[in-house]
Amino acid sequence: REHAFWDTQPVPSMSSEYGQDSGPLDEVRTPEEVRAEPYALPDKFEWCTCNVDDEHEIQEIYSLLTENYVEDDDSMFRFDYSIHFLRWALKPPEFLRSWHLGVRVQGGGKLVGFITGIPAHIRVLEKSIKMAEINFLCVHKRLRSKRLAPVLIKEITRRVNRENIWQAVYTAGVVLPRPISECRYWHRSLNPKKLIEVGFSHLGARMTMARTIKLYKVPDAPQIAGMREMKKEDVGRVHRLVANYLKKFTLHPEFTPAEIEHWMLPRPGVVYCYVRENEKGEVTDVCSFYSLPSSILGHPKHNTLRAAYSYWNVATTVPLQDLMFDALILARQQDFDVFNALDIMENESFLKDLKFGIGDGYLQYYLYNWKCPRIEPRGIGLVLL
Numbered sequence: 541r542e543h544a545f546w547d548t549q550p551v552p553s554m555s556s557e558y559g560q561d562s563g564p565l566d567e568v569r570t571p572e573e574v575r576a577e578p579y580a581l582p583d584k585f586e587w588c589t590c591n592v593d594d595e596h597e598i599q600e601i602y603s604l605l606t607e608n609y610v611e612d613d614d615s616m617f618r619f620d621y622s623i624h625f626l627r628w629a630l631k632p633p634e635f636l637r638s639w640h641l642g643v644r645v646q647g648g649g650k651l652v653g654f655i656t657g658i659p660a661h662i663r664v665l666e667k668s669i670k671m672a673e674i675n676f677l678c679v680h681k682r683l684r685s686k687r688l689a690p691v692l693i694k695e696i697t698r699r700v701n702r703e704n705i706w707q708a709v710y711t712a713g714v715v716l717p718r719p720i721s722e723c724r725y726w727h728r729s730l731n732p733k734k735l736i737e738v739g740f741s742h743l744g745a746r747m748t749m750a751r752t753i754k755l756y757k758v759p760d761a762p763q764i765a766g767m768r769e770m771k772k773e774d775v776g777r778v779h780r781l782v783a784n785y786l787k788k789f790t791l792h793p794e795f796t797p798a799e800i801e802h803w804m805l806p807r808p809g810v811v812y813c814y815v816r817e818n819e820k821g822e823v824t825d826v827c828s829f830y831s832l833p834s835s836i837l838g839h840p841k842h843n844t845l846r847a848a849y850s851y852w853n854v855a856t857t858v859p860l861q862d863l864m865f866d867a868l869i870l871a872r873q874q875d876f877d878v879f880n881a882l883d884i885m886e887n888e889s890f891l892k893d894l895k896f897g898i899g900d901g902y903l904q905y906y907l908y909n910w911k912c913p914r915i916e917p918r919g920i921g922l923v924l925l
């Protein structure tokens with residue numbers, strides 16, 4: 541009963557051992573062998589392909605997500621992805637509009653379901669695999685337990701398979717069959733007064749508010765000489781830094797320069813990226829974070845929690861901890877209230893010293909149709925939005 545749907549899918553069962561072998565679970569098929577017509581939806585609903593460039597449609601997607609997408613465990617906060625962020629997240633090089641999949645009430649009615657895929661080259665345990673990165677699975681609150689999510693997953697899988705792609709990667713805050721990695725998230729207060737007022741953080745024992753503000757205060761400017769915003773001319777150098785750095789991780793994307801340009805060139809209110817240019821004019825280090833605010837549910841004074849999420853960071857001439865301290869300073873300069881990071885890559889090396897506090901949940905990483913050994917968080921070199 542518990543995993544009625546997932547037990548029908550090519551994912552390892554919860555009880556199966558992790559073992560050392562890795563490879564597909566499904567028999568190998570060709571796109572022609574994949575059913576040509578979409579899966580049947582429950583009565584009164586219809587499929588739609590969403591056009592994120594259409595002003596009205598992107599507004600519908602924004603509204604569905606901001607009212608019905610992921611909340612924290614205590615339902616105090618809900619992700620509030622912006623329209624500019626969604627267009628960025630869903631239109632990387634080679635994106636397919638048919639992978640921006642919606643469910644409407646029949647007759648072009650209200651958008652009540654959504655799921656997306658974008659193409660990516662992912663390397664796992666020395667194998668390079670073309671995958672889909674699946675994200676934004678959302679069913680309207682009033683339509684939960686109508687078994688819409690399984691149909692959305694089956695239909696996006698069918699559309700991905702029709703493109704001759706047979707694996708996918710996704711994350712979730714819940715445990716499903718079966719995580720390849722279980723990561724913890726950490727938070728670094730930048731505006732502790734607001735975080736305590738909205739209940740995101742609590743005043744420490746034997747701590748006053750004044751003492752807490754002082755504890756989390758950061759300088760007004762970056763401490764590393766030569767830190768500046770990334771610009772288009774840096775793409776080639778940043779690509780070499782990031783692509784080379786990610787090779788040390790068991791699971792990581794293989795980026796082209798065009799993808800680095802898309803994912804890391806700064807976009808106000810969406811993604812922030814800073815490089816260190818040394819005395820000889822060389823770019824030697826890079827740090828980046830993305831903006832994912834959360835709605836604060838039912839608070840009289842504050843509506844939005846401004847959160848920065850650690851993205852791609854490579855330090856080659858300074859300690860990673862110093863680079864990340866500058867990331868905190870730069871995030872505070874942009875008026876973020878909190879800086880979030882997972883315990884993936886080499887993040888454990890700075891979390892405690894930079895005064896991150898551990899969060900109350902886990903982010904599970906999953907691969908679809910790929911059995912592989914469990915991977916420690918420090919072996920995860922992939923950040924999903």
Ligand SMILES: COc1cccc(CC(=N)NC(=O)c2cccnc2OC2CCNCC2)c1
Nearest residue numbers: 610611612617618619711713725834880924925
């Ligand atoms: C503070 O507002 C929240 C609103 C909704 C959920 C959560 C808790 C949570 N689930 N956090 C994360 O998943 C998370 C924590 C740290 C870093 N990245 C994260 O998730 C990213 C990556 C996966 N897709 C969502 C954003 C917090």
